[in-house]
Amino acid sequence: MLQILILIGIGLAAGTVGSLIGLGGGIIIVPMLLNIDQFLSAFSTVPIHVAVGTSLITIVFSSLSSTLSYHKQKRIDYKSGILFLIGSVPGSLLGTYINSLLNTERFTLFFGIFLICISIFLFVSSKLNKKTKEVHKGIIRTYTNDEGEAYIYSYSLPLAISLSVCVGIISGLFGIGGGILLVPMMAFLFGFPPQLAVATSMFVVMFTTLGSSISYITLGEVNFYYILLLIPGAWFGGKIGSYINQKLKTETIALILRVVVLLYGIKIIIENI
Template sequence: MEWVLLVVIGLIAGTLGSLMGLGGGIIIVPALMVLSSYTVILMGITPQVAVGTSLVIMIFTGLSSTLAYIKQQKVDYKSGAIFFAGSGPGALFGVWLNRDIEVQSFLIYFGIFIIFVSFVLMIRKYLKPLKLRPKGIRRSYVNDEGITIEYGFQPALAIMIAFFVGMFSGLFGIGGGSLMVPAMILLFGFPAHTAVATSMFMIFLSAIVSSISHISLGNVNWLYALALIPGAWFGGKLGATINQRLKSDTVVNILRIFLIIIGIRLIWQGIAG
């Protein structure tokens, strides 16, 4: 029954991660940490193993959803490569920060971070994108209504933001999309669907880098990974399909409430433990 639960967690994480460009780690890591208190197979799991295992899963979620978004022609490869120039080194730095963190501290910090992400999701539609600067990279996109939308960014600023996103990815195993997608939409004016698709492309590349580091440190439980990967793979495709047909506001509201509950639960578990 517990192994079936891991498959279901992988499916939910892959679907939500692909749908919103989050990567899925923001579901997998807290799920592993919370379930470690209630299930035999996950008992005693460390933050390092939870993060390392989550990042391996995100390789498959990222690849699955990226392939689906490529078919939909929504991935901005050039922007994704520029973001990866920052997120890749940031992910390695995050892995280094994760090495010696204790369980209680990890739970508290991660809980606070999740609640912060929920707040970002709450206010993102009330913020307006920055005005395009003439020297930055400029891109255009034709939406479903035939309207051309322009967006763009300064490479130096984008790489700096992506570095911190990658750092949180390596530290918490979240993929970084929970921060990168709002940044792409709010700061650079990306259309939402393009931001999600490009974020999953960047997450796929960053997950490879950080996973290799965690594997070398012995931070991956391959039995957990094998149980989570099938659900994450199909969830990645399912999320991309839903993204094409669904307005994301309803999903964002549900996810926001869910994240607040998880964040409070992790903080309480960290303090009580």
């Protein structure tokens, strides 16, 4: 019974945090599955590949839940999301394949350092304090949030697709959903308002993780018992996270994103030193 409650709780926490800032939830599920056996005898050791595969399948459901909620709030830029999927879905399949061939632990430290660099950029960036962004050549869109703030954001299609491929590869490689990079890319590089970036990220993550999940199921690297217990919490967590996101101000969402990326990068580095 304790095992059931803990897995439901992990799913709930992952779904809530993932939906709140568009990260998917893998940053919670994967480390919990890898380390929980050290604290509770009810759990057995989970191999890294199985933890990643189990996480990705759970994220499919939490991202679907939050996507449905964000759709009702009219916060998803579907046109941009579909363009990002062109790169991220093939990238996720490639990342899954690479994961099955290599010992990813040697790359994890560098990924943590990379996240620290991203977080530093997010903290020093002042772009979110502007109501309008510098408009570049390419695709230009507008958005007005619930606070009445108008945003103009733009991006180059080749650059967006190229970066989306990288996001997809990292998603499949580390089982984190890809949102940890996708949201900063949209919000700070392309000028998406944070609410829109988070909601659109969950839409993209849903399909990205679906592609990776199929690959992990084919490889037999999933724990279906854990998945069945993680999904209910993750589903409701997706609803809770999107509700909280709707109530928070733009600056608050941006701050939470900065802090989470920083802490996750530090955590990865500490674990791999």
